[in-house]
Amino acid sequence: xxxxxxxxVMAGWAITVSGLFISSHxxxxxxxxxxxxxxxxxxxxxxxxxxxxxRAIWKK
Amino acid sequence: xxxxxxxxxxxxxxxxxxxxLCFAAPLKARAATLTDQDVVSGISGPKTDDIAAKxxxxxxxxxxxxxxxxxxxxKGLTLADLANQAGQNKIAINFVWTLVTGFLVxxxxxxxxxxxxxxxxxxxxxxxxxxxxxxxxxxxxxxxxCGFAIQMGGCAPIANLxxxxxxxxxxxxxxxxxxxxxxxxxxxxxxxxxxxxxxxxLFLFQMVFMDTTTTIVTGGCAERWKYSAFCVSTIGLxxxxxxxFGNWAWGGGWLSQLGANFGLGHGYCDFAGSGVxxxxxxxxxxxxxxxxxxxxxxxxRDGSPNAIPGHDIVLxxxxxxxxxxxxxxxxxxxTLGASGNGCLRIGSIxxxxxxxxxxxxxxxxxxxxxxxGKPDASMAGNGLLAGLVAITAPSGFVDPLGAAxxxxxxxxxxxxxVEFFDRVPxxxxxxxxxxxxxxxxxxxxxxxxxxxxxxxDYGGSWNGVNGSVKGLFYGDAGQLVAQxxxxxxxxxxxxxxxxxxxxxxxxxxxxxxxxxxxLAGLDxxxxxxxxxxxxxxxxxxxxxxxSSEASSASVLK
Numbered sequence: 001x002x003x004x005x006x007x008x009v010m011a012g013w014a015i016t017v018s019g020l021f022i023s024s025h026x027x028x029x030x031x032x033x034x035x036x037x038x039x040x041x042x043x044x045x046x047x048x049x050x051x052x053x054x055r056a057i058w059k060k
Numbered sequence: 061x062x063x064x065x066x067x068x069x070x071x072x073x074x075x076x077x078x079x080x081l082c083f084a085a086p087l088k089a090r091a092a093t094l095t096d097q098d099v100v101s102g103i104s105g106p107k108t109d110d111i112a113a114k115x116x117x118x119x120x121x122x123x124x125x126x127x128x129x130x131x132x133x134x135k136g137l138t139l140a141d142l143a144n145q146a147g148q149n150k151i152a153i154n155f156v157w158t159l160v161t162g163f164l165v166x167x168x169x170x171x172x173x174x175x176x177x178x179x180x181x182x183x184x185x186x187x188x189x190x191x192x193x194x195x196x197x198x199x200x201x202x203x204x205x206c207g208f209a210i211q212m213g214g215c216a217p218i219a220n221l222x223x224x225x226x227x228x229x230x231x232x233x234x235x236x237x238x239x240x241x242x243x244x245x246x247x248x249x250x251x252x253x254x255x256x257x258x259x260x261x262l263f264l265f266q267m268v269f270m271d272t273t274t275t276i277v278t279g280g281c282a283e284r285w286k287y288s289a290f291c292v293s294t295i296g297l298x299x300x301x302x303x304x305f306g307n308w309a310w311g312g313g314w315l316s317q318l319g320a321n322f323g324l325g326h327g328y329c330d331f332a333g334s335g336v337x338x339x340x341x342x343x344x345x346x347x348x349x350x351x352x353x354x355x356x357x358x359x360x361r362d363g364s365p366n367a368i369p370g371h372d373i374v375l376x377x378x379x380x381x382x383x384x385x386x387x388x389x390x391x392x393x394x395t396l397g398a399s400g401n402g403c404l405r406i407g408s409i410x411x412x413x414x415x416x417x418x419x420x421x422x423x424x425x426x427x428x429x430x431x432x433g434k435p436d437a438s439m440a441g442n443g444l445l446a447g448l449v450a451i452t453a454p455s456g457f458v459d460p461l462g463a464a465x466x467x468x469x470x471x472x473x474x475x476x477x478v479e480f481f482d483r484v485p486x487x488x489x490x491x492x493x494x495x496x497x498x499x500x501x502x503x504x505x506x507x508x509x510x511x512x513x514x515x516x517d518y519g520g521s522w523n524g525v526n527g528s529v530k531g532l533f534y535g536d537a538g539q540l541v542a543q544x545x546x547x548x549x550x551x552x553x554x555x556x557x558x559x560x561x562x563x564x565x566x567x568x569x570x571x572x573x574x575x576x577x578x579l580a581g582l583d584x585x586x587x588x589x590x591x592x593x594x595x596x597x598x599x600x601x602x603x604x605x606x607s608s609e610a611s612s613a614s615v616l617k
Binding site for chain 2: 002006009010012013014016017020021026027029030033034036037040041044045048049052053055056057058059
């Protein structure tokens with residue numbers, strides 16, 4: 001689960017950087033960058049945080 | 061025959077005029093040039109006997125040609141002496157400016173220390189103060205050993221500091237036909253050619269910035285972080301993680317070259333560090349706080365959050381004032397000088413800083429007052445800091461109106477963000493470090509791409525691209541894209557590095573302290589001494605009714 005989260009977080013950055021090569025227009029690059037940021041945020045809050053939340057001290 | 065004679069006369073006349081022009085120009089130039097002889101014979105200072113007899117109450121006789129250093133006293137004052145003195149004066153002004161603003165930033169550690177300590181419970185005060193105290197020593201040492209070299213070891217010559225020419229090697233990877241600067245390689249232990257006066261000034265200034273980043277994490281992880289884990293984690297942040305992003309943004313690395321390599325405005329622009337300093341600190345705080353989990357008693361079994369108020373609001377607000385004062389070093393000092401290359405913008409940078417802090421606190425105060433019916437003191441303080449964090453990146457590129465808007469948005473954003481992290485991902489952040497520094501650091505980075513007005517001029521170019529930085533509202537959408545790439549790098553790469561490093565620390569050292577110690581307060585179990593030995597301390601407070609007593613009991617078992 002944690003590895004999946006890390007992969008997602010890094011994949012978000014890879015998407016953003018790949019946008020620099022995929023598109024030559026600022027709008028296209030901006031949209032791809034936003035998608036990349038979104039993927040990273042989901043990886044952090046949706047995957048990694050869920051892993052730790054499931055084991056939170058207040059749930060024991 | 062007559063025609064040939066006329067042509068010959070015409071040719072001679074043209075040649076004559078040409079020769080006259082050729083000779084006249086140097087003669088004219090020579091007449092305007094000041095020679096050593098002019099300097100020696102034409103300038104004389106006040107008589108030292110006069111000054112000795114009468115003093116100089118009007119300050120007319122002090123600071124004259126008498127004070128210009130001569131290379132050879134037998135030869136007298138020369139033009140070279142005057143030129144050298146002028147150059148040294150410029151660099152001296154810049155050195156003094158950069159050092160004094162660096163000292164102000166160093167004093168921000170005191171602000172962070174008492175702010176964070178005021179926001180946590182009295183039973184953990186010694187522990188929190190000691191974390192804030194030791195980030196200075198641990199972070200500095202790590203940065204001295206390798207952090208500075210990684211960050212600035214390949215930076216371009218910094219004219220304001222006399223060149224810093226020895227920081228001249230960046231490790232570059234060529235990928236897809238583009239150079240990607242990754243890290244510097246000069247300046248480890250500040251030895252060899254980096255034992256240089258300009259490099260020392262740069263080191264001091266950059267070191268206190270790094271220290272700010274490390275101290276942000278201690279706030280987000282307060283009241284449950286094992287002290288030994290904190291020490292190891294801080295060394296990694298100061299030695300590698302912070303310097304890497306610092307290199308990419310400020311040291312000539314790939315983010316700063318997005319303009320030159322991909323035509324994205326002036327590349328990633330972060331004037332004083334909303335991203336480099338604050339977002340890196342806030343994002344690292346998020347990674348560690350998530351890993352640590354919430355404090356015992358922060359959440360009930362149904363997941364609803366409990367407020368855990370700090371123990372001293374006086375410390376909190378005094379800390380905010382100290383930080384606001386230190387920020388006048390943080391932002392205006394980032395010109396690395398007060399003379400030359402547009403450095404006189406320090407006035408506008410200082411005003412922008414002041415305005416954004418002011419509107420940030422006002423925005424947060426109004427939001428809390430309207431939403432909860434009371435003007436919350438700690439959130440007003442956090443609003444001030446949020447405004448200051450947000451204006452840090454754009455402070456050198458925006459006008460005062462832009463600064464005020466950026467600060468206002470930051471003040472409201474910090475309140476929304478604190479509520480969000482409490483209620484949705486349930487990441488316990490005792491001082492609001494993730495919201496103040498992480499979220500608003502990212503907002504500051506983004507705001508450069510929106511509000512930069514294209515009227516700043518720091519030597520004609522920025523990040524190797526001619527002209528001044530312009531945001532979307534002033535016609536350059538490419539700058540906004542560069543800022544988005546920077547945000548993605550912070551959220552993607554810096555988070556991952558921080559997470560992986562702290563995961564390793566968790567495996568080998570263990571991040572979270574013992575639950576019994578946490579309930580008792582970390583001062584005795586972790587530090588061996590109470591911060592307030594004469595006070596009666598509550599040790600099982602804020603444990604929610606019904607569920608948390610049972611929860612605490614189960615944890616203790």
